[in-house]
Amino acid sequence: MGGDASTAQTEARGQWSSSLGFVLAATGSAIGLGNLWKFPFITWNNHGGAFVLVYLLCVLAVGLPIMMAEILIGRKTQKSAVGAMKAAFGKRWGIVGGWGVLAGFVILSYYAVIAGWSLYYFVKTVGWSLSGFPSGIQLGDEFTSFVARGGLQIILSGLFLAATMGIVLSGVKGGIERTSRVLLPILFVILLLLLASALSMEGSGQALAFIFRPDFSQLGMSSVLEALGHAFFTLSLGMGAMITYGSYMTKKQSIVQASAVIVLLDTVIALVATVIMFSVIFSVPGMEEQVGASTVGMLFISLPELFYTTVPFGRLLAPAFYILVAFAALTSTISLLEVVAAYVIDERGVERKKATLMTGSAIFLVTILCSLSFGGWEALSRFEIFAGKAGIFGTLDHLAANWILPVGGFLITLATGWFMTREDAESELAAGGVPAWYHFGSWRFFIRYVAPVAVGAILVAVIFFGVDFS
Numbered sequence: 165m166g167g168d169a170s171t172a173q174t175e176a177r178g179q180w181s182s183s184l185g186f187v188l189a190a191t192g193s194a195i196g197l198g199n200l201w202k203f204p205f206i207t208w209n210n211h212g213g214a215f216v217l218v219y220l221l222c223v224l225a226v227g228l229p230i231m232m233a234e235i236l237i238g239r240k241t242q243k244s245a246v247g248a249m250k251a252a253f254g255k256r257w258g259i260v261g262g263w264g265v266l267a268g269f270v271i272l273s274y275y276a277v278i279a280g281w282s283l284y285y286f287v288k289t290v291g292w293s294l295s296g297f298p299s300g301i302q303l304g305d306e307f308t309s310f311v312a313r314g315g316l317q318i319i320l321s322g323l324f325l326a327a328t329m330g331i332v333l334s335g336v337k338g339g340i341e342r343t344s345r346v347l348l349p350i351l352f353v354i355l356l357l358l359l360a361s362a363l364s365m366e367g368s369g370q371a372l373a374f375i376f377r378p379d380f381s382q383l384g385m386s387s388v389l390e391a392l393g394h395a396f397f398t399l400s401l402g403m404g405a406m407i408t409y410g411s412y413m414t415k416k417q418s419i420v421q422a423s424a425v426i427v428l429l430d431t432v433i434a435l436v437a438t439v440i441m442f443s444v445i446f447s448v449p450g451m452e453e454q455v456g457a458s459t460v461g462m463l464f465i466s467l468p469e470l471f472y473t474t475v476p477f478g479r480l481l482a483p484a485f486y487i488l489v490a491f492a493a494l495t496s497t498i499s500l501l502e503v504v505a506a507y508v509i510d511e512r513g514v515e516r517k518k519a520t521l522m523t524g525s526a527i528f529l530v531t532i533l534c535s536l537s538f539g540g541w542e543a544l545s546r547f548e549i550f551a552g553k554a555g556i557f558g559t560l561d562h563l564a565a566n567w568i569l570p571v572g573g574f575l576i577t578l579a580t581g582w583f584m585t586r587e588d589a590e591s592e593l594a595a596g597g598v599p600a601w602y603h604f605g606s607w608r609f610f611i612r613y614v615a616p617v618a619v620g621a622i623l624v625a626v627i628f629f630g631v632d633f634s
């Protein structure tokens with residue numbers, strides 16, 4: 165086997181410094197625009213309560229088991245997405261890893277655009293906090309003209325991608341882990357301050373009721389698919405991100421514990437973000453209609469003004485909030501790029517710096533198109549393949565979250581449940597913190613039956629019976 169050689173190889177690939185290092189990096193990947201921007205707006209679109217409940221079910225019954233499966237595959241093989249699927253299940257399964265690399269490419273290319281908006285609004289709110297919020301300003305119109313400025317959009321998303329590349333090329337420990345170690349604690353503190361402020365507002369009661377009181381008459385099949393897709397998206401599952409991060413883990417760390425912590429933190433943060441936003445929105449009469457008009461822009465149209473007119477300590481909290489969004493996005497974009505870069509590093513033998521610059525630049529080319537899809541370029545902005553998801557941005561987001569990730573996740577759960585021996589899975593899950601037999605037994609039941617049946621059934625229902633692709 166050549167133990168020395170394989171140790172040397174692992175060190176060259178990079179490794180987390182500790183279990184905490186891995187948990188922080190993976191949590192950083194999970195917590196992102198999905199939690200702060202997307203979850204609130206799809207919860208709004210899908211009328212709250214019942215949707216949230218279905219989403220929580222998806223997280224527990226599908227997300228958690230697949231999280232464990234992905235980390236397990238990565239840690240066992242010590243390879244990134246494509247190599248890991250090949251090594252664990254045979255050459256053909258490499259294509260599932262390749263599917264993931266494609267997903268990372270697609271998601272990062274549009275994700276960087278929204279991430280760029282958070283930078284811009286950070287700068288804007290710093291200005292407003294210092295020199296006063298301009299009265300009579302129409303934030304909706306501001307936003308519409310801002311996103312239509314193609315050149316500016318390209319610069320902002322380009323800056324964000326450049327920062328992402330800078331971190332990824334600094335390596336697993338020195339780049340990715342270090343960034344998450346610094347940014348995540350800041351993120352938690354800012355979020356707690358915002359939560360305290362939001363709960364003191366009069367709309368908080370209504371917000372909590374909207375989020376936690378289910379009304380199933382409001383729930384359609386497409387909402388269920390959206391909840392499932394979002395569970396994959398927010399946990400960074402279905403595309404080998406957790407396989408790749410898991411491959412930098414040592415055998416001394418417990419997969420079960422780490423997965424539980426990551427999933428719990430991600431879920432709590434998504435709910436907290438939603439409570440904050442809806443408390444603010446419900447505190448202002450008439451705001452509901454405004455939000456309904458542009459849920460995508462909720463974060464950038466409805467909120468900025470409210471920080472200055474309604475939120476206690478809003479002048480301090482507004483810039484803090486937008487830097488929080490930027491930080492959360494950054495710890496996610498690095499994981500998206502890492503999946504693509506690690507594939508080129510591991511499978512094509514390209515050195516890390518070069519691989520990062522190559523893949524990052526290629527992604528930027530698609531990002532340019534996405535940057536122009538909010539009015540910067542008519543043809544890219546208007547077309548509609550999926551109802552209500554306009555432009556290349558809307559189309560890619562819908563494709564990635566609702567189709568690419570669930571399909572990838574479905575194949576990963578099939579592979580782990582049915583093509584990995586019980587002994588292999590058990591010994592890998594046990595390493596670093598022995599799971600009791602009932603941990604392993606229930607995980608295996610979920611990964612073999614519950615997760616694939618749930619994902620498969622939802623996909624089939626929507627494809628063959630739902631006919632509602634929106």
Ligand code: TRP
Pocket residue numbers: 193194195196197198199271396397398399400401402403405496497499500569
């Ligand atoms: N989880 C991130 C979010 O919620 C997005 C993300 C980062 C992601 N890496 C991923 C999604 C990998 C799927 C796969 O914002």
